[in-house]
Amino acid sequence: MRQDIRQAAPPRVAELWERDFAQRISLAYPGDTARGVFCLSLLDTVGELGDGVMMRRCLAVSGERGFVAFFNYPIATYLRMVATALPLLAVEHGSTEEALRQLGRRAAADFRKSTAGKAMGVMQAGGDPRRLLDSLPVVYRVALNFGEFELTWVAPAHARFTMRNTFMPVPFHEGVLLELVRKMNVQRSWVLGCQTEPLDSEYEIFWE
Template structure:
């Protein structure tokens, strides 16, 4: 059965809404992720699109290091995906781009700089420490690697509110930031809030 673009976007939006409904007020993420999403929206959609995203989230002033409810971020992301889907190959393209931007913002933060310093140019050390990096940026979930080779791993995420395609962008970005070459990332959902990623690099 063929599923049209509109139907696919509707399904993706509904999945984000299910994720939002699964979150509590204690499930929070740092403002840098909100700001990074707004930077993408502003670049591609202009000030009007930024205002819509802020309004939907109910957040007008964002402090990059403050923690905000992930439910508000999911509202913002859903709106961003609807607005930018025509320019970025649908919802998945938007989520991947936002995930990549999240990496750029995280790596440039004090939390990210500590992580990169600990990794010291090693993708393996980076992945081993990445769970700690996430814990500095969000209040929820569990993340860890299972090694499948010298330059490959399965990265496990449990109780994370963003879709697999978003974290494909995150993992691709962070491995490239450490200097890994020919990075491949393939993610799959195993439950609504659980996902796994096959990673390889050279």
Template sequence: MERSEQPLEFWLQDLERRRAFVKPEHTMRGFFYKGMLGNIRTLGDEALVKRCLEACSEESFVDFFSYSVQPLFLILLTALPTLAERHGGAEAALRQIGRQASIDFLESVAGKAMVLLAGSNPRMLINNVPAAFNVAMSYGTARLEWTGQTRGRLLTEYSFVPPPFHEGMVQRLLEAGRAQDIHVSAHATGALNVVCEFSWK
């Protein structure tokens, strides 16, 4: 049975709940924020990006500077209502943001090298996800569990982004590995823990 989609209010409350767990040592690199704003520009428009920057009182982000996680919530809380309207609901919008994050990574120097090495092997591509998490963020862990040759789960601890974001991210990576008949489903397993199960043929 398919899971029912949660409304916008649910995900806005989910973001506020996650925000309450932020501590001073929880930081993200500026390139993650630049990518997030680029995603919002692609999925929304320049005016929405401007509103997001005003909400977090930043003019811009420096790639390798470490910033608090707090702006992440201010950006998503500002952007999500508009993106939900344009992309068929809040869950669909969060998936699109996650998907766009993967596209940004795949177009980077590191991402292109990863795709070149993995070729048409989705498994090799997904194996690099935990390392990418560790570069971008100062907190939490991401690890893979393989339950079959073309089936597994990505387990993240201390994830400040909701499960649909993970779904979009993993879906796009598998597509980059030329996987077929992809199935991705993520759900929370604790206050800030997310399990993203995936398979392909």
């Protein structure tokens, strides 16, 4: 039997992420909301790892009895759930950053299959990179009721996506964007993000 070498994040790294999420939660107002599909996506992700205890813990910290995909819930609720599940997900994916990235990919995929996502034809059709990327600000505004989003073109195969006043960390949004640009009719694509302010970030999206 092959030995499982996955390990929890070092205490220092885990502590830094705990502080990071605590700051993000403290900056969120009750009126900053996101679709319930993201909370359901997180619960499904944890459930698929076979950890019923962690699922119950995530639901307990949310303060909700359950979620409706199309309804809006405080982003602080989602942040608390992610922070609770992150140690488990970090072990599964090898690092906290990769866990957030994969969580973002799953969130984007589940949003695409939701009622709101299906209503946005561009998310289903994909194909044309410019059409898909030009729609990113609209996609984000449908999913969230906060934040400012701007897409600019650096070159024909290079776009820059800027986010202001959003709450999830950079690796999570990298995962969201990676999943969305996967629909582009190109050979390869990359997303590289950086944090510019506590709640602001920029993402370089390019392909060939």
